[in-house]
Amino acid sequence: MSIQRRPKTGKDKNGRVRWVARYRDTAGKEHTRTFATKTDAKAWETEQLRALRSGRWIDPADQQITVYTLVRDYRDTAARPSTREARDYLLRCLGDMGAVPVGQLRPAMVTRWVRDLQHKPLSANTIANRLSMLRGALNGAVDQRMIPTNPAPKVRSPSMEMKVDVDVLPTPQQAAGLIRAWMDGDQARGASRREDIALVMSLAVHCGHRLGEALGVRPCDLNVVAGTVRVARQKGGAELKTRSSRRVVSADPALIEHLLDYAARRGVGDSAEVFGHLSSRVLSYSMNRSKAVGLVPPGCTFHTLRHFHATQLLSAGVSVKAVSARLGHANAAMTLNVYAHALQADDVRAAEIMAGLMRANCGMEGEGRGGLRAV
Numbered sequence: 001m002s003i004q005r006r007p008k009t010g011k012d013k014n015g016r017v018r019w020v021a022r023y024r025d026t027a028g029k030e031h032t033r034t035f036a037t038k039t040d041a042k043a044w045e046t047e048q049l050r051a052l053r054s055g056r057w058i059d060p061a062d063q064q065i066t067v068y069t070l071v072r073d074y075r076d077t078a079a080r081p082s083t084r085e086a087r088d089y090l091l092r093c094l095g096d097m098g099a100v101p102v103g104q105l106r107p108a109m110v111t112r113w114v115r116d117l118q119h120k121p122l123s124a125n126t127i128a129n130r131l132s133m134l135r136g137a138l139n140g141a142v143d144q145r146m147i148p149t150n151p152a153p154k155v156r157s158p159s160m161e162m163k164v165d166v167d168v169l170p171t172p173q174q175a176a177g178l179i180r181a182w183m184d185g186d187q188a189r190g191a192s193r194r195e196d197i198a199l200v201m202s203l204a205v206h207c208g209h210r211l212g213e214a215l216g217v218r219p220c221d222l223n224v225v226a227g228t229v230r231v232a233r234q235k236g237g238a239e240l241k242t243r244s245s246r247r248v249v250s251a252d253p254a255l256i257e258h259l260l261d262y263a264a265r266r267g268v269g270d271s272a273e274v275f276g277h278l279s280s281r282v283l284s285y286s287m288n289r290s291k292a293v294g295l296v297p298p299g300c301t302f303h304t305l306r307h308f309h310a311t312q313l314l315s316a317g318v319s320v321k322a323v324s325a326r327l328g329h330a331n332a333a334m335t336l337n338v339y340a341h342a343l344q345a346d347d348v349r350a351a352e353i354m355a356g357l358m359r360a361n362c363g364m365e366g367e368g369r370g371g372l373r374a375v
Contacts, residue, residue, distance in 0.1 A: 068098030124158035168299035204305035314342035
């Protein structure tokens with residue numbers, strides 16, 4: 001393709017000379033761009049032709065789609081209501097970056113966006129999750145040939161804090177009181193009689209279910225003879241969070257019988273969801289009401305009940321491997337990382353054991369104030 005001079009001779013009314021580069025895409029559509037120098041025009045033309053030959057060419061019109069539009073379309077592809085809700089929150093967090101054409105988005109812009117989020121009342125985990133979703137949307141743009149590369153993969157997010165906040169964990173008495181209040185109806189404390197909500201909470205407390213897993217339980221997942229609950233799907237038949245999430249956990253037979261009895265009274269089929277009429281919003285609202293009247297600590301969410309389950313088991317001496325399997329974690333290391341607080345009592349016991357051994361066998365006397373005895 002030739003580079004054309006504008007005007008052909010002399011200069012324009014502003015005293016300038018411009019250079020127009022042209023090329024045609026695979027569909028025969030012509031694309032042009034004007035430059036101040038012939039060198040720049042030629043370089044651009046060469047770059048576009050090289051991209052066409054290699055199959056890497058991107059239609060400039062696609063690159064003009066804004067980040068906001070890209071994320072909005074990404075949100076609309078969500079299969080689960082919870083995923084759509086999370087992506088919708090990302091959409092509302094984009095700020096000025098939302099107006100940037102996706103083809104002009106640069107790593108520095110994404111880095112600045114992350115920095116702006118850090119000045120808002122958002123946790124490191126929340127910011128890291130928003131960045132991860134943005135990367136997903138941009139990966140989709142690459143797959144759809146809207147942009148040649150993803151500008152966000154190397155942008156650093158705040159370190160995610162995997163530890164459990166022990167201050168929001170309920171005590172065993174509070175966990176039992178929470179379930180009892182919803183099971184029996186405690187009007188004085190703002191809890192109406194909702195057997196269904198109490199049973200969903202019981203699955204988290206007794207078995208460590210995530211909310212989606214609890215809402216997806218079916219009668220065919222409940223084995224009263226074996227005393228087990230199978231975790232095979234989430235609400236609406238959605239896939240589990242990870243492969244390791246598929247599991248079978250032992251449970252109190254009385255709870256399993258109650259779940260089956262409840263399903264039978266509601267006429268729920270063997271393969272239908274016991275709590276198909278409930279949504280995650282209902283459970284979130286119920287937990288908020290419970291916090292407002294002091295049934296559980298401020299900051300306690302439904303997922304905190306799962307943390308309660310794991311913490312109590314580890315504190316009671318159940319092995320990390322067994323707890324990891326009940327939670328559906330990929331490995332025991334993940335469980336250790338999240339629930340290290342529950343093992344602090346083991347550390348104290350270890351110190352006491354070693355102190356006793358040393359006193360008995362190594363000549364240490366007294367109650368911690370004596371020294372080594374000369375032998």
